[in-house]
Amino acid sequence: MxxxxxxxxxxxxxxxxxxxxxxxxxxxxxxxxxxxxxxxxxxxxxxxxxxxxxxxxxxxxxxxxxxxxxxxxxIKNQSALLARKFATLATRAPLLLGLWLLCSVAGAALFQFIVVPAFNFIFSPIVNFEELIGQAATLVITLALGFWVGSNAFFKGVAGRGYWGDVAPYEPDIMGYTSNIIFDGHSLVGxxxxxxxxxxIARTFQNIRLFNNMTVLENVQVGMNARLRADLFSSILRLPNMTGEEKKSRSRALELLAFFGPEMVARQDELVINLSYAEKRRVEIARALASSxxxxxxxxxxxxxxxxxxxxxxxxxxxxxxxxxxxxxxxxxxxxxxxxxxxxxxxxxxxxxxxxxxxxxxxxxxxxxxxxxxxxxxx
Ligand SMILES: Nc1ncnc2c1ncn2[C@@H]1O[C@H](COP(=O)(O)OP(=O)(O)OP(=O)(O)O)[C@@H](O)[C@H]1O
Ligand SMILES: [Mg+2]
Structure with missing residues (x-):
C-alpha cells in the first residue's frame, strides 16, 4: 500500500x-x-x-x-492516490481527518444557509437560484463547493502550513509527486x-532581480514583506502600528546593509540602477536576508x-x-x-x-x- x-x-x-x-x-x-x-x-x-x-x-x-x-x-495514477491519502490519514491522523470533515460540513453549511440566500436576496429581481436550477441542484452545488473549500483547507493547509505535507512528509508517492523536498522535517512540495x-528559505537569482527604479533601502525593505504584520486596513489609514512597523523595517534594512560595510549604508538612497554589478548582488542578498x-x-x-x-x-x-x-x-x-x-x-x-x-x-x-x-x- x-x-x-x-x-x-x-x-x-x-x-x-x-x-x-x-x-x-x-x-x-x-x-x-x-x-x-x-x-x-x-x-x-x-x-x-x-x-x-x-x-x-x-x-x-x-x-x-x-x-x-x-x-x-x-505521478501518473491520480485516482489510486486519493484512496491512499484517505487510508493513510485515517490511520495516522484521525483528528486531522475529523478536521477535514468539519471544514467540509461548515463550508457546505456556509454556502447553503448564508451565501445562497444572500445571493438570492441581492439578485432576486434578476435571478432566483432555486427557481432557475431547482433546489436539489443548488444543494448539490453548495455541498460540492463546501467540500472543495474544506479539501483545499486540508490538503493545501491553511496559510501555507500544508497539513497534508506534515502527515506524510517522507512519502512523495502519497503526496502525488515522484520526488520530495523536506525542510526542517516538513515537505515543501505543493x-x-x-x-x-x-x-x-530565501534566494537570489542568477540574473539579478531587483527593482531598478527603487532605492537600495526600498529594495531591501521589499524582502521584509514576508514578516510584516501590519494589515491592509492599518496601512491605508497609516495607523500608529503601521508607522511603527515601517520604522522597524527601515532600521532592520539598514542593519542588513551595514553587514556589507559602511559604503552600502552610504548608498541607501541611491537608485539600484546606478549601482555596480557587485553592489547589486549585495543588495539582492540583503533583500533575501530581510525575510529572516x-x-x-x-x-x-x-x-x-x-x-x-x-x-x-x-x-x-x-x-x-x-x-x-x-x-x-x-x-x-x-x-x-x-x-x-x-x-x-x-x-x-x-x-x-x-x-x-x-x-x-x-x-x-x-x-x-x-x-x-x-x-x-x-x-
Ligand atoms: N522552464 C523551462 N522550460 C523548458 N526547459 C527548461 C526550463 N527551465 C530549464 N530548462 C532546461 O533545463 C535544463 C537545465 O537548466 P538549468 O537552468 O537548471 O541549468 P543550469 O545548470 O542552471 O545551467 P547554467 O549553468 O547555464 O545556469 C536546460 O537544458 C534548460 O534549457
Ligand atoms: Mg543556472
Whole structure:
C-alpha cells in the first residue's frame, strides 16, 4: 500500500544532527528533457554546500523546485492516490481527518444557509437560484463547493502550513509527486513560493532581480514583506502600528546593509540602477536576508564579478554562515569560490548527480574532471 522511499545514501559521514534540507529523488522534466533526474542531497544546519556542473546541468532548476517555482514530476495514477491519502490519514491522523470533515460540513453549511440566500436576496429581481436550477441542484452545488473549500483547507493547509505535507512528509508517492523536498522535517512540495519563503528559505537569482527604479533601502525593505504584520486596513489609514512597523523595517534594512560595510549604508538612497554589478548582488542578498531565512540559496553569486570582488564575496558568504548562523546552498561556476568555501560539493551533469564529496575529493574525481572541467576546457 503505502510505500516509503529508501533513504538516500549520503556520501558524507552520517552526523547525529538532522538535515535542514533533504532532497529525495528530485526529478523535473520539461517535455522530453529530464532537466533534473533523481537527485538526492542532504544539507545540514550551518553547512555551506555547493552545487556545480556544466551549463544546462539542472542547477537552477533544483533551486526553482526548492522554492516552489516549479513542482517535481507528478505521478501518473491520480485516482489510486486519493484512496491512499484517505487510508493513510485515517490511520495516522484521525483528528486531522475529523478536521477535514468539519471544514467540509461548515463550508457546505456556509454556502447553503448564508451565501445562497444572500445571493438570492441581492439578485432576486434578476435571478432566483432555486427557481432557475431547482433546489436539489443548488444543494448539490453548495455541498460540492463546501467540500472543495474544506479539501483545499486540508490538503493545501491553511496559510501555507500544508497539513497534508506534515502527515506524510517522507512519502512523495502519497503526496502525488515522484520526488520530495523536506525542510526542517516538513515537505515543501505543493507550497507556492511565498509559502516556501515563510518557512524560512530565501534566494537570489542568477540574473539579478531587483527593482531598478527603487532605492537600495526600498529594495531591501521589499524582502521584509514576508514578516510584516501590519494589515491592509492599518496601512491605508497609516495607523500608529503601521508607522511603527515601517520604522522597524527601515532600521532592520539598514542593519542588513551595514553587514556589507559602511559604503552600502552610504548608498541607501541611491537608485539600484546606478549601482555596480557587485553592489547589486549585495543588495539582492540583503533583500533575501530581510525575510529572516534559515536557509539561503545563492545562484551564482559571483557571476560577472572581477577577482577582487569575488574574493570579497567569498568573505561575506562565509560571514553569513559564521555570524548569522545561516545554512547556505550555493550554485557556483568559479572553482576558487566553491573549493575554498564549501563543506560539501554535489556535481550535476545532464540533470543527474554524478558525484558528491569534500572539495578535495571532487577536485580529483575522474568523472567530474571529464564532465565538468574537461568539457569546459574544450569549449
Ligand atoms: N522552464 C523551462 N522550460 C523548458 N526547459 C527548461 C526550463 N527551465 C530549464 N530548462 C532546461 O533545463 C535544463 C537545465 O537548466 P538549468 O537552468 O537548471 O541549468 P543550469 O545548470 O542552471 O545551467 P547554467 O549553468 O547555464 O545556469 C536546460 O537544458 C534548460 O534549457
Ligand atoms: Mg543556472
Amino acid at each position: 503505502t510505500q516509503t522511499m529508501p533513504a538516500p545514501a549520503p556520501a558524507e559521514a552520517q552526523t547525529a544532527q538532522k538535515p535542514l534540507l533533504e532532497l529525495w529523488h528530485l526529478s523535473k522534466s520539461f517535455g522530453g528533457l529530464a532537466a533534473v533526474s533523481e537527485v538526492d542531497l542532504h544539507v545540514y544546519p550551518n553547512e555551506i554546500v555547493s552545487i556545480i556542473g556544466p551549463n544546462g546541468a539542472g542547477k537552477t532548476t533544483v533551486f526553482n523546485l526548492i522554492t516552489g517555482l516549479y513542482r517535481p514530476n507528478a 507550497l507556492a513560493p511565498d509559502g516556501v519563503l515563510k518557512r524560512g 531565512p534559515k536557509l539561503l540559496l545563492l545562484d551564482e553569486p559571483t557571476a560577472g564579478m572581477n577577482d577582487a570582488e569575488t574574493a570579497d564575496a567569498v568573505k561575506y558568504i562565509r560571514r553569513l554562515r559564521d555570524e548569522m548562523g545561516l545554512t547556505i546552498l550555493l550554485i557556483e561556476h568559479k572553482l576558487q569560490v566553491t573549493m575554498g568555501l564549501s563543506d560539501k560539493i554535489a556535481v550535476l551533469d545532464y540533470g543527474k548527480k554524478i558525484a558528491q564529496g569534500l572539495p578535495a575529493e571532487i577536485q580529483n574525481n575522474e568523472q567530474v574532471i571529464e564532465a565538468y572541467l574537461g568539457r569546459k576546457a574544450a569549449v
